[in-house]
Amino acid sequence: MYTAILARRVIDGTGRDPIVDGIVLVEGDRIRAVGRRAEIAVPEGATVVDCGDQTVMPGLVDAHSHASIVPGLGDQIGQLRQPPAPQVLRAVANLRADLRSGVTTMRVVGEEHFIDVDLKAAIAEGRLPGPRLLVATRPITARHGHGAALTTSDGEDEIRRHIRENVARGADLIKLFMTGGVSSQGTAARWYAYSRREVEVAVEEAHRNNRPVAVHAHGGPGVRICLEAGVDTIEHGKLCELDDLIEMRRRHVWLVTNNAVSGHPDGIEKGDAHVPAIMAKLREARARARENFAAVLDSGVRWALGTDSMHGLMWWEIAQVVEWGATPHDALLAATRRAAEAIGLGDQVGSLEAGKLADVVGVHGDPLADVTCLQRVGFLMQAGRRLDGLSAA
Ligand SMILES: [Zn+2]
Structure with a gap:
């Protein structure tokens, strides 16, 4: 006993x-x-x-990952468009690697086919080795937005309907894609997909159902709109200006940051080396990363770490921010207690x-x-x- x-x-x-x-x-x-x-x-x-x-x-807490994605294989959105079987097969190996690396809790911020609900249950019942999961199920993303794989949500009605279906199927949180992203073609990182009204509707629907809202946002006006709408965490924030980060701090919004997917040689660089549009965005993200992290520290915003599908590399995320000026103890807290708080499990783990x-x-x-x-x-x-x-x- x-x-x-x-x-x-x-x-x-x-x-x-x-x-x-x-x-x-x-x-x-x-x-x-x-x-x-x-x-x-x-x-x-x-x-x-x-x-x-x-x-x-x-145990480490990965505050932002995906179960089925392997960035080094390239075309992450294409991976999410596959049928369930290949996705689940990748996820089983990924989650095992995460657990072996010391990650005992993970927040999964977007999967199709509701595979994350089944993976979460299998882990909770001891049938599958992996981190304890919190799951976002299908992300809320616009048809022309980053992260648009199989499910897209346009307009207030569709946003409400999909959030309600996600909640009914077992979503622990709502993930919304606001700005463009690095690993897709055709979206600029400061461009944003949703109107202010649409974000407000998403937050109202999620919060009424006691679900926090995690937003993919790099920088530009979309970040401020999300903060004003009352979202709970900003994911990535790689192009945020100092005043955006200070506003995040003022509103008690968490920043969940990650670097391996853009900075590690096995990440986007390996998977999408043949796609010039993605490589151009990757270069900008890398060029800005150290300066961006200095602004994070300067701003006093509460920050936590995730791997964004770089399975087994939580140690690398920690080492990277230490290289950029975080103390080892502070970086470790960002991957344990603060990550647990950021995802709403601060009273259970971390x-x-x-x-x-x-x-x-x-x-x-x-x-x-x-x-x-x-x-x-x-x-x-x-x-x-x-x-x-x-x-x-
Ligand atoms: Zn992600």
């Missing part, structure tokens, strides 16, 4: 200093106590797991605290000294279940 996890160092995700010679006491699927070994008694009969010199920390779900990861090394050690996952537990023997396939 009890598992006592011992480690040289425990980073609990609350933001306080690491606990040296720490212990995480787990009962069933929950954390019971966290502290120094000397302070917490191990109950009789407990299973003791000594993680040695690993650093033990909360830190090692009594009462929360026992999602616990051990890494070989000290991530506060060298964040790249986050790719060396050892111990792995999700809701009290040990998974560190999980093979690659």
Whole structure:
């Protein structure tokens, strides 16, 4: 019933200093106590797991990804237009890779065929290894917008109808595509698809159904319209100006940022190298990325990290923002506690605290000294279940 996890160092995700010679006491699927070994008694009969010199920390939370997409294969929208079977086959491998990399919770921000609802259920029932999922189901996107795969929503009536159907089918949140994007042809990143009235309708419908609204937006006037309409998170924000970010902060809107899909060689660069229109947008995003992140830090906006389908590369997302000026501890919080808060699960996951779900990861090394050690996952537990023997396939 009890598992006592011992480690040289425990980073609990609350933001306080690491606990040296720490212990995480787990009962069933929950954390019971966290502290120094000397302070917490191990109950009789407990299973003791000594993680040695690993650093033990909360399971990572990927605040923005997709289950079925592999950016390195190219044509991401085309992948979403496929029938369900090939999509599910990719998703099973992707989610396994995510879990093995220490991601125990993930928010899936757009799939077709409602495959994310089925994947979420299979994971929750222990039939499929993967991060615990929050799902957006079909994204709300205009016919001429970025992200338009099989389902498009034009006009107030269609937006309402599709949001209601998504909610009925099990959507945890509503994803709306506002501006253009990098990985599609024909949309500019500062152009936006929906009128102010349409965004207001989407927010009203979602919020009345107790669903938050996550908006794909890079920059330009579309960002401000979404903020004024009351959306909950801005995803990407790669071309936001400082005053947009300050406005986000003022309105308590989260920024969920990501860099691997545009910056890592296995991302869009690998998949869409033969498409000049996409490569031109990729170059602009890359050229702006460091400066954009400096503005994020300057603005004081609350930010969290996601991989946007770069499965298994959450460590890389963390390492990238550290290279650009975030402290390792702050970057780690953006991938744990703050990511959990951004997606509305802050009371359940994201830190090692009594009462929360026992999602616990051990890494070989000290991530506060060298964040790249986050790719060396050892111990792995999700809701009290040990998974560190999980093979690659
Ligand atoms: Zn995305």
